[in-house]
Amino acid sequence: MAVVLRFPGVARDSPAAPSVGAGSRLGREPYFACAAATARPGGRCLRRRGLVVRCQSGAAVLKKGAASVAAEKAATGFTVVMKFGGSSVASAERMREVADLILSFPEETPVIVLSAMGKTTNNLLLAGEKAVSCGASNASEIPELAVIKELHIRTIDELGLDRSIVSGLLDELEQLLKGVAMMKELTPRTRDYLVSFGECMSTRIFAAYLNKLGKKARQYDAFDIGFITTDDFTNADILEATYPSVAKRLQGDWIDDPAIPIVTGFLGKGWKSCAITTLGRGGSDLTATTIGKALGLREIQVWKDVDGVLTCDPNIYANAIPVPYLTFEEAAELAYFGAQVLHPQSMRPAREGGIPVRVKNSYNRRAPGTVITKTRDLSKSILTSIVLKSNITMLDIVSTRMLGQYGFLAKVFSIFEDLGISVDCVATSEVSISLTLDPSKLWCRELIQQELDHVVEELEKIAFVHLLQHRSIISLIGNVQRSSLILEKAFNVLRRNGVNVQMISQGASKVNISLVVHDSEAKQCVQALHAAFFENGFLSEAEGDDLQQNGALVNSNGGTYGN
């Protein structure tokens, strides 16, 4: 088998270098597993799975026979990544259920990603906040610390495991809280270290439990296996070097000593600081899709406590129903505009790797869930889901200059750039602009008043500024090819409910129309819109109407128009 491979400029051991795959470890001819779409600068991997890996430049053409692919699969044959969120592993009973679920797929070789148990991340954050002001001598008595200890020890006892699995971590956690209490400060870096205890404990317990059941498992801390991130504590981005590193480590260990990997979700390691970072709330979804892409898996499964992605947040409206299919673009938009069900960045690795994501319910395995793929048949699709993002800030900015002045928009946006604040929705004319600010600039907190005052101060140098708080963005995720129909229906509903829309934004995105309303009206709007679009046969009626219209269109194209 001929292998010609060249990655000019990439040092073999550099983080950008593709990982050496199973072939070399098994003593076969060397090849690059090329889990790295980062096989730059020598060339970009165009296709990572299958028999041929081509790179854009250089002489990198790799062919492998079917037999060697089968051997490779046998050697490093992870097939799926299964991520279980906090709700799925909230207790010993839930861990038993999840273990049973994993074992019910004997044909799969999964990589498992876990979040912290139940509400542990929230409790860790609360404990940290309290430690800042409680005094060092009281840090051990923080109620949330007691809740965390009790939950993990009870779980271990109920699963018949050894308490030593987490006792060291619990001691360390208590010491950390004492340190915070002594310093009277909780920096973002310390906050990330603090919340990492949740995933570090849940994965250790679960790996021990699988081993007890006779299913060999190995626990991994993501920050130790190559999850390399920016140093943006509390909301770090995953760097490209992560993909080859993670693939190399997981595949290498599997070849040496096969065991199901149980990986901490949500965590990484800052590339400069080498400190533990987190990927933003809900970041375990991103851990899962990153592993999916790194290993070129067949499917990424995220197991939650709902029957898939729903037509709206079930906490806002209980009549929400599952959406069977979504595109990566729709799912990303939905997540970005506030649907808590998926992490906003999590679709990127899946889309880049072309790997389907399946959202399933660990409490109701039979529910088909939602399948998210690159494309889907949109011909019959009108509205897919309604998303609400509350408590956002809106700015109306009107130029102090006359019509015909150029550069106004550029000036406005350069102010936001200078202040490092990102903008969600924009509606604009030549002399005025309305926009909403992204409160999740730092995912864990709202924009603080000081920052807002500063924005307004800067903008007032060139414009009249009106700051409007307590607004909500209602995002209509759907087929924007049918935007007139969606808007007609939506405005009908809103008019009937006496709601005035304060801003509309239908950007370049093919899937999202955003409406801004006052917070106090937002939930009622979502409920009314949901009832109108999803519950009264509207979608099938509209489909019928459209078929008729399309028929007319065919006629007109055929020359009957105007007859």
Ligand SMILES: Nc1ncnc2c1ncn2[C@@H]1O[C@H](COP(=O)(O)OP(=O)(O)O)[C@@H](O)[C@H]1O
């Ligand atoms: N459109 C939506 N579809 C499904 N769930 C949603 C939606 N919007 C908000 N949610 C909320 O997201 C939750 C699931 O996400 P998450 O809490 O991150 O799960 P997990 O912790 O299990 O990963 C649901 O329980 C639901 O309350």
Ligand SMILES: N[C@@H](CC(=O)OP(=O)(O)O)C(=O)O
């Ligand atoms: N435990 C982290 C990460 C996470 O993804 O959790 P979950 O899967 O429960 O949303 C959080 O609560 O943000």
